[in-house]
Amino acid sequence: MENRYEIxxxxxxxxxxxTAGALLVDIAVKRENKxxxxxxxxxxxxxxxxxxxxxxxxxxxxxxxxxxAIDFFVCTYQKPFDLYKERLKDDAIVITDSNLVxxxxxxxxxxxxxxxxxxxxxxxxxxxxxxxxxxLSITQKLTNIIGYDNMVCYIKKWAPEGLVDLNLKAIxxxxxxxx
Amino acid sequence: xxxxxxxxxxxxxxKAALAAKCNFFAGYxxxxxxEIAQFMSRELPRMGYDFIQMEDEIxxxxxxxxxxxxxxxxxxxxxxxxxxxxQEHIGMAVMAEIPLVIVNVMxxxxxxxxxxxxxxxxIMQVRWGTHGDxxxxxxxxxxxxxxxxxxxxxxxxxxxxxxxxVLLLDEVIAKxxxxxxxxxxxxxxxxxxxxxxxxxxxxYDREIGENPPRVDFFKGYPIHIDGLEHDxxxxxxxxxxxxxxxxxxxxxxxxxxxxxxVKFKEYYMEDAEIMIFSFGVSARSSLAAIKxxxxxxxxxxxxxxxxxxxxxxxxxxxxxxxxxKVLTVELNMGQTKYEIERVSSDDVExxxxxxxxxxxxxxxxxxxKIREF
Amino acid sequence: MRNYEKYIRYRTFPTPWCPGCxxxxxxxxxxxxxxxxxxxxxxxVVVSGIGCSGRIPTFFNTNTLHTTHGRALSFATGIKLARPxxxxxxxxxxxxxxxxGGNHLIHAARRNIGIKMILVNNGTYGMTGGQVSPLTPxxxxxxxxPYGNIEPKFNVAELLKGARASFIARExxxxxxxxxxxxxxxxxxxxxxxxxxxxxxxxxxxxxxxxRDPISITKWIASRTVTKTQYEKLTPDKRxxxxxxxxxxxxxxxxxxxxxxxxxxxxxxxxxxxQRRNQNGK
Numbered sequence: 001m002e003n004r005y006e007i008x009x010x011x012x013x014x015x016x017x018x019t020a021g022a023l024l025v026d027i028a029v030k031r032e033n034k035x036x037x038x039x040x041x042x043x044x045x046x047x048x049x050x051x052x053x054x055x056x057x058x059x060x061x062x063x064x065x066x067x068x069a070i071d072f073f074v075c076t077y078q079k080p081f082d083l084y085k086e087r088l089k090d091d092a093i094v095i096t097d098s099n100l101v102x103x104x105x106x107x108x109x110x111x112x113x114x115x116x117x118x119x120x121x122x123x124x125x126x127x128x129x130x131x132x133x134x135x136l137s138i139t140q141k142l143t144n145i146i147g148y149d150n151m152v153c154y155i156k157k158w159a160p161e162g163l164v165d166l167n168l169k170a171i172x173x174x175x176x177x178x179x
Numbered sequence: 180x181x182x183x184x185x186x187x188x189x190x191x192x193x194k195a196a197l198a199a200k201c202n203f204f205a206g207y208x209x210x211x212x213x214e215i216a217q218f219m220s221r222e223l224p225r226m227g228y229d230f231i232q233m234e235d236e237i238x239x240x241x242x243x244x245x246x247x248x249x250x251x252x253x254x255x256x257x258x259x260x261x262x263x264x265x266q267e268h269i270g271m272a273v274m275a276e277i278p279l280v281i282v283n284v285m286x287x288x289x290x291x292x293x294x295x296x297x298x299x300x301x302i303m304q305v306r307w308g309t310h311g312d313x314x315x316x317x318x319x320x321x322x323x324x325x326x327x328x329x330x331x332x333x334x335x336x337x338x339x340x341x342x343x344x345v346l347l348l349d350e351v352i353a354k355x356x357x358x359x360x361x362x363x364x365x366x367x368x369x370x371x372x373x374x375x376x377x378x379x380x381x382x383y384d385r386e387i388g389e390n391p392p393r394v395d396f397f398k399g400y401p402i403h404i405d406g407l408e409h410d411x412x413x414x415x416x417x418x419x420x421x422x423x424x425x426x427x428x429x430x431x432x433x434x435x436x437x438x439x440x441v442k443f444k445e446y447y448m449e450d451a452e453i454m455i456f457s458f459g460v461s462a463r464s465s466l467a468a469i470k471x472x473x474x475x476x477x478x479x480x481x482x483x484x485x486x487x488x489x490x491x492x493x494x495x496x497x498x499x500x501x502x503x504k505v506l507t508v509e510l511n512m513g514q515t516k517y518e519i520e521r522v523s524s525d526d527v528e529x530x531x532x533x534x535x536x537x538x539x540x541x542x543x544x545x546x547x548k549i550r551e552f
Numbered sequence: 553m554r555n556y557e558k559y560i561r562y563r564t565f566p567t568p569w570c571p572g573c574x575x576x577x578x579x580x581x582x583x584x585x586x587x588x589x590x591x592x593x594x595x596x597v598v599v600s601g602i603g604c605s606g607r608i609p610t611f612f613n614t615n616t617l618h619t620t621h622g623r624a625l626s627f628a629t630g631i632k633l634a635r636p637x638x639x640x641x642x643x644x645x646x647x648x649x650x651x652x653g654g655n656h657l658i659h660a661a662r663r664n665i666g667i668k669m670i671l672v673n674n675g676t677y678g679m680t681g682g683q684v685s686p687l688t689p690x691x692x693x694x695x696x697x698p699y700g701n702i703e704p705k706f707n708v709a710e711l712l713k714g715a716r717a718s719f720i721a722r723e724x725x726x727x728x729x730x731x732x733x734x735x736x737x738x739x740x741x742x743x744x745x746x747x748x749x750x751x752x753x754x755x756x757x758x759x760x761x762x763x764r765d766p767i768s769i770t771k772w773i774a775s776r777t778v779t780k781t782q783y784e785k786l787t788p789d790k791r792x793x794x795x796x797x798x799x800x801x802x803x804x805x806x807x808x809x810x811x812x813x814x815x816x817x818x819x820x821x822x823x824x825x826x827q828r829r830n831q832n833g834k
Contacts, residue, residue, distance in 0.1 A: 029183050029358040039355040064467040065355050065460060068541045203634060224821030229633045234659040238626035245630025267620050396615040397635060401593045403610065405618040
């Protein structure tokens with residue numbers, strides 16, 4: 001099988017993971033010249049319903065378009081955690097929100113990080129929509145699947161005028177949360 | 180080098196349609212195809228063309244036929260239930276020989292079924308959904324670049340053969356955002372027919388094997404277009420001899436040009452002892468599985484159908500002269516399995532991997548099935 | 553050759569209709585209107601669905617399109633949008649327009665798309681042998697209501713008014729001259745127009761209801777219709793089963809759909825191009 005890395009973000013609608021997935025794939029393709037694919041789920045419940053996005057990044061053309069052995073999982077809510085923890089590798093890197101995901105069940109050989117993503121985003125940045133960039137930053141730091149400079153460059157261009165600094169703060173917050 | 184982009188499958192369809200000079204869209208919202216309509220509603224008016232959301236899928240295809248007869252290149256997009264509603268008008272378009280491109284992003288069925296989980300459910304609906312004997316072309320891309328090229332090919336075939344062409348898409352692929360390098364404008368081939376100036380009513384006057392000319396209202400002599408069986412003038416008739424001739428003309432216009440219409444891709448087939456027949460997302464599962472199988476020394480190859488109708492009968496028969504093991508992989512209860520049985524002789528060992536519960540096969544599942552041979 | 557005859561496709565005659573059918577009167581009235589408004593045959597498309605009246609377009613020497621049952625308006629919508637400069641007429645029967653095609657009718661009215669519709673109301677499904685239609689009067693015997701029809705019929709004018717049609721008229725085949733005038737008025741209207749033409753089917757409807765010849769059924773039609781002015785003078789209790797004829801409703805100010813599309817949507821969309829360019833479809 002091709003050299004592929006599978007990432008899954010799980011949350012409830014409105015927490016910004018769809019954006020995080022789109023950003024990650026865009027940076028991987030446009031800045032790193034990699035092959036990437038992202039499939040978000042969607043339900044009738046756009047706000048508050050469980051949501052996931054699967055991202056596959058590879059050095060070669062992606063053949064199978066779904067995640068089947070997930071290397072990296074970020075989840076910020078209990079219900080999506082229960083629903084979407086299937087197909088994780090036994091040694092996957094798993095990041096959960098320490099306040100909102102309480103029951104982890106069998107943690108296998110996961111490399112586990114339990115951090116207060118949502119709370120800290122709200123407290124330090126003032127808007128949970130920025131969870132998207134925080135999640136992206138966490139992914140970058142832990143996986144190195146995209147380069148740090150490429151990410152910062154991309155976010156500077158992508159962020160709406162006047163909000164660049166706030167987004168850069170979000171990147172910093174993501175990195176700080178891991179330490 | 181062209182810059183890569185990340186685009187959703189549905190958006191690739193819409194962009195390719197615009198590149199093929201599509202200038203009319205009528206549709207009705209249905210998941211998982213709605214992004215096509217949304218994109219068109221934004222882009223077509225910018226180009227001075229028409230987008231309309233109709234009251235249902237029946238009306239949508241009606242409007243498309245009307246626009247096509249008025250010289251437009253049309254598009255509509257739907258999913259299984261909407262496609263069911265369109266069947267009568269697909270028949271009308273076949274009968275009156277009107278070019279149309281219909282996108283069907285399939286979902287589980289029957290009825291409202293599995294909204295909106297992937298399923299390769301409409302293979303047979305595409306072939307036999309409308310009543311009566313009729314020719315149909317259906318294309319089935321699997322990768323992002325194929326979505327683009329097959330959409331353009333759908334337009335070219337519909338314009339050349341004056342027939343509806345259905346583009347089938349899997350939900351997984353239509354909804355996924357994937358990297359793609361769009362071709363340059365100059366690299367896209369768009370079929371351009373000779374404009375026939377109609378001098379008289381005999382718009383359907385041609386011999387077997389001849390390509391029909393595209394008929395357009397407002398181009399010359401006032402014409403009659405009918406959903407009834409008609410003679411060379413488009414005139415309603417039930418004269419058995421004429422009916423026979425018109426039926427044959429319609430069927431033959433496609434079956435005379437199979438080489439041009441039937442397209443497929445082959446992977447690892449040179450030395451294959453087992454052949455997988457598949458398409459769409461299942462072909463992608465299969466290809467990933469084949470790579471795993473090859474590492475284990477299993478000689479397996481993939482025949483990926485890009486044209487699903489007309490069925491790639493001749494190339495498959497050719498393969499079956501050498502390959503005596505075939506595995507059909509499809510996300511339904513065996514719709515093309517029977518087609519494979521029809522085109523292969525008894526000495527070919529046949530297996531099928533089938534399911535219709537909304538979950539695409541993982542490469543591992545396909546691999547396990549391969550190992551059963 | 554009279555002026556209107558250039559709009560008639562003589563080589564397709566004879567018509568499939570029974571002797572005494574009202575469809576011929578409607579055919580001629582429309583042809584005269586084409587001729588008086590001097591529209592080029594190649595600029596006209598006459599579209600129809602299925603049924604006896606659905607065969608009327610076949611006999612016009614214009615572009616003609618015979619479609620599926622009930623869906624003529626959807627085809628016509630596509631043609632009008634693609635070619636707003638052309639003259640689109642839809643001819644539809646009562647079953648075609650109000651039963652199977654009812655949805656398309658109300659939506660075409662709501663959009664106010666510039667299609668001229670002639671709704672031929674003969675009160676039955678003539679072509680299939682005389683079954684009950686949405687405009688069959690109550691108590692009438694038909695092939696599928698052998699004990700009498702219990703369903704009330706649509707009030708077409710009120711239905712269309714509710715659906716926001718901008719031109720609604722009614723006339724009968726009894727008065728060919730007035731019919732031609734009403735159709736001509738509807739042809740001049742810019743927007744969706746409907747002329748309900750009350751016609752006769754003495755064979756498949758009349759025969760079962762003691763009106764087996766054209767005379768008795770047209771007399772019955774005459775007894776049920778009055779002019780708009782006469783109708784307004786009637787006390788409400790006398791209005792039951794009496795239908796006014798003439799132009800019943802007209803809104804000249806409402807913009808036609810394709811006008812609105814090209815004058816409003818297209819410029820608006822084009823103005824949006826520069827600001828949105830860098831969003832790249834996401």
